[in-house]
Amino acid sequence: MKPLPIAASTMTNACGVGTIDVRSALIRGESGLTRNDFEPAAVLDTWIGRVLEIDTVRVASKHALYDCRNNQLAQLALVQDDFPVAVEAAAQRYGRDRIGVFVGTSTSGILATELAFRAGSLNVSGAGEALSSDLYRYRHSMMATTEFVRSYLGLAGVALTISTACTSSAKVFGAAARAIAAGQCMAAVVGGVDSLALSTLFGFHSLSLLSRHACRPFAADRDGISIGEAAGFALLDPGGDSDVRVVGVGESSDAYHMSTPHPDGAGAAGAMRAALRDAQLAAGDIDYVNLHGTASRANDIAEDRALVDVFGTGTPVSSTKGATGHTLGAAGVTEALIAALALREQWMPGTTNCARVDPELASAVLLLPHSQRLLRVMTNSFGFGGTNCSLVLEGGR
């Protein structure tokens, strides 16, 4: 692909609000995970990556119809790091209708409907009020957050939501790159937003995938995932000047099982190789890999096998999910922006919460943050439905 500069970016998750806070937590090896207190799912004995500041946010009155946890999180993230200023400058340069918006989410604002159902104010049919079309359209529907972000930033170009479970906001980079190459837009805002919801907490519990601790990716004693919430956004501007560029996107499918990865990581390896091909690079050109690394037993084994297959055992890798939690549809962009930070500042994050690497895993897992010369890095995202997406980022000028 043609290198695509990341002209501006911002991220918010359990580690902090805005890039500087997230950076500080990662450098110090701190985890943003806390014991689950998210009502009415607090009955689940697990840890979560909660963004406490969401509770103080209401979406701007102009967009009051969109007010829900997912859009509050989107707005909280959007206003950090002077992101709207950079988008506005691009809008002035290209025109509002020439900037696309591509947002990944797994569940959008489903929590709004879940809570209404529990409150008994809605039911399926017959007695009681059916789901209001406004609640559904502006808060819950798959397009709700994308539409809110586009409207909040005052953009009027092409837009869509990608919802491919935990690869959603990795795939937005590919969709935006293709839309720009096809002339559908001149630049693009890409992002991912997923907030805590009952369906995901109880859903992962039903699969026995929730950790009873703060999750410990790639650790010998890992026992499952910690769900987190997050939002992240990037302005991709082919005409921009940036010290970090997206240079490869690789996508693949497992064709194995709906919720379990291929045991040998065949699909994951396919996505990594496709990203290298897209970037016209060899495995040896990659200096660091930010793992999908969810801390589920099966996922980490599959990813490790895929890494060994593609890179051997020498390339440094780490998972930041012990710090942020698994932020599902926001994980792709969150980890792409952590990888961008690594390139910009020449250090690699550690694997927070992992005290001892599982001896059955062969990859060179970094436990602690480590400074090193980095030119190109990869970030991995895999998800339900057997969906895989790897991105390659390049630093320097």
Next chain:
Amino acid sequence: MIGIALGGIGVCAPGMADWQEARTLLRSPEAQPSDRFPKVAPSWLPAIERRRANTTSRLAVAAAMQAVRDLPSAEVARMPTVFSSADGDGEVLTTMLVALAQPKVALSPTLFHNSVFNAPPGYWGLAAQSNAPSTAVSAGNASFAAGLREVHAQIIATQAPVLYIACDVTRSIIFRDASTAPAPFACALRLLPADAAQPAGGQYLDGWFIDMDEDGANAARMDELPGPFAGNPSAMALRLLAAVANEKAAVIRLPYLDNSWLTIRYFP
């Protein structure tokens, strides 16, 4: 603008078990589809997945199978997939919301994995044994048009065929009045770069462009779709399929964002 050729079509909806039935209906404007729900037990899926698959996935896989019926399986497996839907599977959503509202919540693992928006392309990947990329996109009532734009961009990027699947199974939960809930609808289009199509006998879509039309006077509206499908965003495909069925050149306008329209010229 690059032309795009239409290589194969699949339809799966009440009264339209396949493209042959849909074509017959679309050729007679007075005809109303029956509400007979097609038998959908996609034989391509392994038995266990066939039992687990939700309605959206069954309809989507059935439509996709029709659209690639004439191709060798290795070629099908190589084809990237774009899935679009406004609302995903309203049946699964409703069941899940009811379960989550119980005092003691117990979700079934199958229900949860079926609730992911990309379940249909996931099942299609299993059915076709495909490791090719697949994506799942949504844009409210503009979903069908937005998915076509993604297909267009992919074809420009790869110069290779893409399988486009659109499906909505909306239910009363999404509508204030349950009686207005439209019938489910799925279709699949095998789309390829025009210059790769057979020089004769190819069917072309050309010149997609966005067309602002504030009053929408001339555009297809969702409530103009055949009776049971009015209000089903994926069924906007019927505008395009009607032109194909009647083998007539046509200008088709599909709802896009902000009262704009995606305009497609169709040449049989």
